[in-house]
Amino acid sequence: MAAFLSRLHHIALHVSNVNKIAHDLVVKFKFNLFSARLTDNSKQLAFRKGAAVFVVNERPNQSPPGINGGATCNTGRISHIQSEHQFTKTIGTGKYKNNTDSTFLYDVQPQYYVDTACNVCFEVDDMERSFNFLSKQGCDFLVPPTKVYDDKGFVTYSVVKSIVGNVNHTLIDSTKYKGRFLPGFNTVQNLANDGTLDPCPVTHFDHITYACPRLCTQQVIRWYEKHFGFQRFFIDINEDMDEGYVLNQDGMGLRLTAMEYWRCSETGMNLHFSDKKELDCKFVIAESLPEQGSNQVDTFLEQHKGPGIQHIGLYTEDIVSTAKAMAQAGVPFFSPPPAYYTEVGKQQEMEDAGHDPQVLSQHGILLDTDLRQADLSGQTTETQSKRYLLQVFTKPIFCEDTFFLELIERRGASGFGEGNIRALWRSVQAYMEAEKAATQGENTTKPQNTTLENIPPRKININ
Numbered sequence: 001m002a003a004f005l006s007r008l009h010h011i012a013l014h015v016s017n018v019n020k021i022a023h024d025l026v027v028k029f030k031f032n033l034f035s036a037r038l039t040d041n042s043k044q045l046a047f048r049k050g051a052a053v054f055v056v057n058e059r060p061n062q063s064p065p066g067i068n069g070g071a072t073c074n075t076g077r078i079s080h081i082q083s084e085h086q087f088t089k090t091i092g093t094g095k096y097k098n099n100t101d102s103t104f105l106y107d108v109q110p111q112y113y114v115d116t117a118c119n120v121c122f123e124v125d126d127m128e129r130s131f132n133f134l135s136k137q138g139c140d141f142l143v144p145p146t147k148v149y150d151d152k153g154f155v156t157y158s159v160v161k162s163i164v165g166n167v168n169h170t171l172i173d174s175t176k177y178k179g180r181f182l183p184g185f186n187t188v189q190n191l192a193n194d195g196t197l198d199p200c201p202v203t204h205f206d207h208i209t210y211a212c213p214r215l216c217t218q219q220v221i222r223w224y225e226k227h228f229g230f231q232r233f234f235i236d237i238n239e240d241m242d243e244g245y246v247l248n249q250d251g252m253g254l255r256l257t258a259m260e261y262w263r264c265s266e267t268g269m270n271l272h273f274s275d276k277k278e279l280d281c282k283f284v285i286a287e288s289l290p291e292q293g294s295n296q297v298d299t300f301l302e303q304h305k306g307p308g309i310q311h312i313g314l315y316t317e318d319i320v321s322t323a324k325a326m327a328q329a330g331v332p333f334f335s336p337p338p339a340y341y342t343e344v345g346k347q348q349e350m351e352d353a354g355h356d357p358q359v360l361s362q363h364g365i366l367l368d369t370d371l372r373q374a375d376l377s378g379q380t381t382e383t384q385s386k387r388y389l390l391q392v393f394t395k396p397i398f399c400e401d402t403f404f405l406e407l408i409e410r411r412g413a414s415g416f417g418e419g420n421i422r423a424l425w426r427s428v429q430a431y432m433e434a435e436k437a438a439t440q441g442e443n444t445t446k447p448q449n450t451t452l453e454n455i456p457p458r459k460i461n462i463n
């Protein structure tokens with residue numbers, strides 16, 4: 001028994017300048033700005049690419065940190081169960097408006113001033129049931145079930161605090177809503193698709209990686225198992241049930257452990273996409289190990305002042321064309337150590353997978369072969385065909401280096417390959433060390449990852 005999640009609805013980012021990230025998402029990452037909520041004291045913009053939706057919230061200037069969601073009416077622990085008419089607060093929008101000037105609808109304001117991805121929002125089939133269940137378990141609700149309506153119907157949402165730093169989970173029940181996105185958001189007019197083939201076939205969020213302090217992994221896993229019915233998922237054949245996947249040598253100290261949730265039907269979840277394994281979104285916990293010195297996970301924890309979302313993997317059906325188109329549009333990617341492409345057998349491995357090593361190297365794309373022969377249900381398969389995983393990391397997309405994106409293409413491989421993890425880790429380390437040296441050496445400002453500072457904000461037309 002667990003909460004009744006049915007799918008990932010969107011991931012919310014909280015930033016100081018929504019125009020900059022809006023420009024990056026649209027112009028560089030080829031997302032589509034499709035919905036917006038603009039009030040006197042807040043901006044919330046929604047961007048879509050396939051099933052991947054980001055809602056970007058601009059935090060208001062000068063506003064004191066704190067829980068500031070418009071619908072917030074209980075910031076403490078809710079341990080009793082209320083019937084819907086007792087606990088549900090109602091908000092009207094548009095001509096039904098009675099209270100929409102609140103700062104962030106469907107979210108709360110993070111407690112501190114750093115750009116951050118901090119809300120993974122899930123759709124639930126039955127808000128009352130999920131709320132009652134999680135409340136009984138002692139979960140902290142930052143927003144209790146709240147109805148928001150317009151002329152297309154209503155949704156009910158609540159916000160529950162997770163065990164991971166500033167990460168919250170908004171739960172949304174939109175079964176009674178016929179609009180395009182969410183009440184309170186207005187459709188943004190976009191140029192119609194001109195019918196040309198999309199060079200960036202990003203379809204959904206593949207995984208979300210948390211950076212966590214030492215020895216926290218088990219606690220995090222237990223929280224997600226108990227409350228959301230997540231299940232442990234093995235990253236690699238060499239992984240230990242208790243220890244996770246440990247890479248602890250050659251300057252790399254990392255424990256990786258992963259969970260997923262689509263396959264939790266026995267917990268009572270209604271799986272809309274259960275027949276589409278490719279729509280899984282995995283949760284990866286990255287914990288740094290002390291023996292090898294300070295590293296990128298520690299840097300995240302320092303800069304971000306606690307655990308949180310370190311990166312998000314965007315699934316693409318064609319990583320080469322996606323990386324190429326995004327790089328041309330100005331997305332900076334990490335470069336793997338040059339030795340990666342000259343390792344014995346690597347070029348052959350790439351050719352066997354049908355890829356030109358030169359092209360992969362040109363775009364910094366990594367390829368790993370999954371040697372496991374078990375299919376997703378754990379059964380041994382007849383087929384001996386190899387399964388591959390291709391990945392590339394973008395450089396941090398916020399100025400604080402606290403968050404980056406990844407492109408990932410899976411050709412049958414469901415985990416994460418050791419070779420790729422090592423190369424990704426090294427390229428991020430090299431980048432962070434160079435940044436640190438540049439900052440300390442000349443005491444100059446950090447080089448810009450982006451070239452958008454002087455570009456005027458994109459005009460948003462709202463219906």
Ligand SMILES: O=C(O)C(=O)Cc1ccc(O)cc1
Nearest residue numbers: 209284286296416421424425
């Ligand atoms: O390989 C991946 O995509 C992962 O998500 C694993 C990972 C986690 C944290 C890092 O700092 C580097 C790699």
Ligand SMILES: [Fe+2]
Nearest residue numbers: 209311313406
């Ligand atoms: Fe990743």
